[in-house]
Amino acid sequence: MNKRYAMVIDSSRCINCLACVVACQLTHQVPANFKRNWIRPGPWEFGAGVHYQPGNCMQCERPTCVDACPTGATYQDETNGIIRVNPKLCIACGSCIPACPYGARFRHPGKRIVDKCDFCQGRIGKGRSPACVETCPTRARIFGNMADAASEISRVLKARPTVRVINKKTDTEPAIYYLEKTSPLDWPVEANVPEAIRLWRDLFNPIVKAVVGMTGLAVLVMLGKQLFSDPNSEHRDQGHTGPNEAKQEMGKGPDDETPND
Amino acid sequence: MLGGLAGSPVPELKAALADTGPSTEFPSCCALCQVRCTTKVEVRDGKVVNVFGNPENYWTGGAMCPKGKSLVELTYSPHRILNPLLRDGNGWKRIGYADAVQLIADRILEVKRSNPEDFAHRVALFMPLWESRESELAALMALRIAGFPDTCSPGETCIASTSAALRICLGTANSTTNMDEMMNSKILVLWGLNLAEIYPTYTRWLLAAKEKGVEIIYIDPRRTATSNLCSLQITPRPGSDGALALGIAHILIKEDLFDKEYVSARITGFEDLSQAVQEYTPQKSAEITRLPEEAIVQLARRLGASPRTLVWLGGSLARYTNGLQTIRNIVSLQAITNNLDGPGKGIMDVLGGKPGGEEEFLEHYTDPVMSPRLAFRKILYNMKNGKVDVLLLNSTYRRYPDANAVKEAISKVGLVVCRGFFMNEEAELAHVIIPGCMPFETSGSMYGSQRQVLWRSKIIEKPADVVDEFRFYTDLGKKVSPEKFPSFDTPEKLYEAFRKTIPSWKGLELERVKASNTGITWPSFSRDEPESKGSIFKDGKFPTPDGKVLLNSKPMGTIRWEEPEGSPLNPKSHEYGKFPLIFTQGKVVQHWHHSYTNWSSYMAQFSEGNVVHINPETARELDINDGDWSWIETKIGKLKAKVKLSMAILPDVIWTPSYPSPKSPFPGNQGVTINTIIPNYWDKVSAQFNGFGCRLVKAS
Numbered sequence: 031m032n033k034r035y036a037m038v039i040d041s042s043r044c045i046n047c048l049a050c051v052v053a054c055q056l057t058h059q060v061p062a063n064f065k066r067n068w069i070r071p072g073p074w075e076f077g078a079g080v081h082y083q084p085g086n087c088m089q090c091e092r093p094t095c096v097d098a099c100p101t102g103a104t105y106q107d108e109t110n111g112i113i114r115v116n117p118k119l120c121i122a123c124g125s126c127i128p129a130c131p132y133g134a135r136f137r138h139p140g141k142r143i144v145d146k147c148d149f150c151q152g153r154i155g156k157g158r159s160p161a162c163v164e165t166c167p168t169r170a171r172i173f174g175n176m177a178d179a180a181s182e183i184s185r186v187l188k189a190r191p192t193v194r195v196i197n198k199k200t201d202t203e204p205a206i207y208y209l210e211k212t213s214p215l216d217w218p219v220e221a222n223v224p225e226a227i228r229l230w231r232d233l234f235n236p237i238v239k240a241v242v243g244m245t246g247l248a249v250l251v252m253l254g255k256q257l258f259s260d261p262n263s264e265h266r267d268q269g270h271t272g273p274n275e276a277k278q279e280m281g282k283g284p285d286d287e288t289p290n291d
Numbered sequence: 292m293l294g295g296l297a298g299s300p301v302p303e304l305k306a307a308l309a310d311t312g313p314s315t316e317f318p319s320c321c322a323l324c325q326v327r328c329t330t331k332v333e334v335r336d337g338k339v340v341n342v343f344g345n346p347e348n349y350w351t352g353g354a355m356c357p358k359g360k361s362l363v364e365l366t367y368s369p370h371r372i373l374n375p376l377l378r379d380g381n382g383w384k385r386i387g388y389a390d391a392v393q394l395i396a397d398r399i400l401e402v403k404r405s406n407p408e409d410f411a412h413r414v415a416l417f418m419p420l421w422e423s424r425e426s427e428l429a430a431l432m433a434l435r436i437a438g439f440p441d442t443c444s445p446g447e448t449c450i451a452s453t454s455a456a457l458r459i460c461l462g463t464a465n466s467t468t469n470m471d472e473m474m475n476s477k478i479l480v481l482w483g484l485n486l487a488e489i490y491p492t493y494t495r496w497l498l499a500a501k502e503k504g505v506e507i508i509y510i511d512p513r514r515t516a517t518s519n520l521c522s523l524q525i526t527p528r529p530g531s532d533g534a535l536a537l538g539i540a541h542i543l544i545k546e547d548l549f550d551k552e553y554v555s556a557r558i559t560g561f562e563d564l565s566q567a568v569q570e571y572t573p574q575k576s577a578e579i580t581r582l583p584e585e586a587i588v589q590l591a592r593r594l595g596a597s598p599r600t601l602v603w604l605g606g607s608l609a610r611y612t613n614g615l616q617t618i619r620n621i622v623s624l625q626a627i628t629n630n631l632d633g634p635g636k637g638i639m640d641v642l643g644g645k646p647g648g649e650e651e652f653l654e655h656y657t658d659p660v661m662s663p664r665l666a667f668r669k670i671l672y673n674m675k676n677g678k679v680d681v682l683l684l685n686s687t688y689r690r691y692p693d694a695n696a697v698k699e700a701i702s703k704v705g706l707v708v709c710r711g712f713f714m715n716e717e718a719e720l721a722h723v724i725i726p727g728c729m730p731f732e733t734s735g736s737m738y739g740s741q742r743q744v745l746w747r748s749k750i751i752e753k754p755a756d757v758v759d760e761f762r763f764y765t766d767l768g769k770k771v772s773p774e775k776f777p778s779f780d781t782p783e784k785l786y787e788a789f790r791k792t793i794p795s796w797k798g799l800e801l802e803r804v805k806a807s808n809t810g811i812t813w814p815s816f817s818r819d820e821p822e823s824k825g826s827i828f829k830d831g832k833f834p835t836p837d838g839k840v841l842l843n844s845k846p847m848g849t850i851r852w853e854e855p856e857g858s859p860l861n862p863k864s865h866e867y868g869k870f871p872l873i874f875t876q877g878k879v880v881q882h883w884h885h886s887y888t889n890w891s892s893y894m895a896q897f898s899e900g901n902v903v904h905i906n907p908e909t910a911r912e913l914d915i916n917d918g919d920w921s922w923i924e925t926k927i928g929k930l931k932a933k934v935k936l937s938m939a940i941l942p943d944v945i946w947t948p949s950y951p952s953p954k955s956p957f958p959g960n961q962g963v964t965i966n967t968i969i970p971n972y973w974d975k976v977s978a979q980f981n982g983f984g985c986r987l988v989k990a991s
């Protein structure tokens with residue numbers, strides 16, 4: 031039977047220590063200020079103070095970033111549900127960035143791909159947990175296979191009420207479940223998948239794949255760049271979404287063009 | 292020129308991490324804080340690429356915090372100094388390590404020759420940190436054997452007042468029990484201890500205790516992430532904790548909620564306490580602490596009814612001029628309610644205390660006269676008066692209040708030797724820089740806040756021309772005292788010599804310590820005895836002169852509470868009327884201290900430079916808005932900080948993070964050293980960093 035990897039997050043345990051973010055960055059060679067995962071502070075609540083909401087790519091069952099990808103680089107791994115990026119196909123066009131309601135996609139500054147969390151595919155293949163899960167001091171993140179009824183995550187999902195964080199207009203059926211109260215619930219933005227890409231992808235995708243197969247990456251990159259590069263896309267990258275909003279709160283504007291300090 | 296690698300941190304980091312081939316894991320432990328997370332360090336092609344917590348660690352369960360992880364980046368930082376350097380006019384020139392040591396030794400010997408009568412205070416040392424116990428011992432031996440007693444450790448600005456008060460009252464400067472005893476408590480009080488920020492990897496214990504039904508009471512003026520893990524928070528205004536304790540004692544005694552039998556058998560000075568608390572009626576302590584009377588009464592009754600209470604003290608309590616009194620007042624509460632010894636009881640301090648034996652060991656090699664405890668103010672005085680010729684600046688001078696005055700004093704020293712990693716403020720003052728090793732590059736023993744002793748093995752080769760503390764001080768010691776300096780060639784040999792000399796270390800055999808996943812608890816008189824966890828008072832006696840808790844020690848004066856020096860609420864203070872807000876500061880999770888972490892881009896990404904958090908009510912009164920720039924002004928200076936409105940801060944109080952640095956290469960970490968505006972107030976033992984008056988003025 032296929033696996034279905036998912037995460038249950040107990041926000042009430044999160045102490046905002048940010049170890050999960052650095053653990054992830056080190057594991058995946060992501061430089062500072064670019065993030066595959068994040069912790070979002072909630073608003074001040076009278077009597078309750080501030081609570082923190084850890085997150086990362088929601089590994090959606092209906093992934094809009096996959097819809098937006100013109101080359102088929104972003105795909106769902108059918109064996110386990112993880113949304114992955116094939117670096118050989120990714121042209122770093124950035125279409126997936128506004129297509130993700132959670133702000134989980136970003137251009138990797140050193141790798142020419144639009145990166146994202148893959149639940150530490152390499153580590154879980156070796157029987158370990160994702161880096162963020164393994165390093166969390168309070169075990170706020172529980173990771174596992176939902177398809178296995180005996181797994182810890184299945185037991186927790188069965189025993190305790192959970193919520194998912196969803197944009198009202200774009201329900202992508204995320205595979206991250208939050209225990210207890212999770213606020214704010216409405217931070218995800220509406221997925222923005224350009225119609226042109228949807229169309230183009232439907233029409234030409236098989237050909238693009240064939241081009242890669244025959245003549246290699248260079249052609250594709252050239253083709254992709256001409257067709258899709260949007261001179262303003264940098265701005266959108268660091269715009270209005272999950273980890274970057276957290277970044278905004280760190281005192282940097284959305285238009286900051288030198289995120290590497 | 293500086294010997295560092297050129298270029299931005301990103302390409303360099305990639306060089307360290309790029310390959311994804313097979314890697315090997317090595318056991319280690321984190322050198323940055325006293326949690327001492329044991330770790331597994333991932334090495335690929337001779338380079339450290341990642342580090343995770345050791346899942347077998349009893350205290351951490353395999354967690355780590357971001358600081359510890361930043362060491363991977365820092366080890367390969369392009370900003371790291373990689374060669375010994377000698378000041379050359381306004382710049383630097385490279386110098387060989389052997390020449391550098393010779394130069395320093397020659398100068399020290401020259402000082403002795405030309406001042407045969409009074410050379411002792413002309414060479415001083417700011418103690419090394421973070422590398423290992425063996426390097427600390429080597430440094431102390433190098434100086435003391437040559438006849439120089441002036442070595443100052445960071446304790447004087449850290450928790451020295453807590454240690455001193457505990458030593459006086461209980462006969463021990465250590466925590467009286469281990470953290471896991473909280474599982475046996477009915478109430479755990481985190482008194483001024485923001486555990487989530489200071490020791491994030493311990494927080495799982497709070498969650499476990501809470502799940503078990505332990506009531507966790509958090510006393511802290513500021514609402515923090517720790518608040519979310521506790522059952523109740525009490526927010527006395529900063530500096531008033533000692534008055535809160537006396538107010539609680541007042542109710543306990545008045546309402547007969549204390550243990551009379553225990554008091555008469557185990558406490559000296561109870562009468563002085565009951566005398567002193569008479570005036571601390573709920574009304575008076577409420578006035579001082581700005582808490583509702585009812586909150587104090589309820590808290591007292593809760594503590595009075597608890598059969599087992601454990602108190603864990605935060606570091607900040609000691610960073611007021613009334614710190615000694617505050618700690619004694621809190622000890623009194625634990626004493627009269629019979630909560631000092633036994634399961635689920637005790638009093639812990641944040642650093643836990645140092646395993647003993649150091650002085651005893653050193654006295655085998657040096658004169659007993661050579662053990663001054665509090666040396667900083669003496670060294671400062673001597674430097675100001677041009678009486679120090681050589682300063683080994685092994686840790687930051689910025690930890691002291693009025694840091695600019697310390698800087699000025701250091702600039703009068705003839706030869707300043709800096710042992711550091713980056714071109715920081717200390718390097719700026721130096722004449723010679725000998726760069727040090729990162730933790731992955733050296734071996735040595737360490738100790739943690741649970742009195743555990745650990746061994747950190749070298750994992751990778753160091754860059755060719757940097758030198759570990761152990762070797763530097765051994766080399767220097769041999770040159771300045773060729774006849775007398777003992778020949779321990781490696782940290783291992785020194786460790787074993789120490790262990791064999793000190794009875795309480797006998798059981799801590801090197802191989803045993805190396806093989807353990809958590810470290811082994813000191814004391815251990817033999818490897819066959821069970822580990823000495825839990826209450827350290829095993830025989831119904833305290834190690835005080837009369838075996839009882841001493842509440843009325845003469846040198847500490849009457850039991851009392853006083854306004855901190857410079858408090859805006861003290862009519863006699865200089866600040867009264869002019870600097871109406873109460874200054875507080877605090878560590879943030881991504882910074883442990885002034886040095887390492889400021890050079891990490893991963894830590895900088897979460898930092899905001901100089902910011903000041905204030906309550907919206909205070910902001911309204913001052914007509915300041917969120918995001919405005921403002922000047923924090925104190926009696927001695929001012930700095931510019933960005934205003935952040937926060938309900939987590941009490942009205943009339945400001946809070947600012949402790950560790951920005953003007954020299955950090957990353958904007959997030961850049962800022963004015965806040966100790967440059969902190970007035971120089973001390974109690975008998977340690978410096979004050981909070982509680983004095985300041986004002987906030989909108990910057991144009």
Ligand code: SF4
Nearest residue numbers: 321324327328356359
């Ligand atoms: S908690 Fe302390 S010992 Fe553990 S990783 Fe962080 S700095 Fe290192």
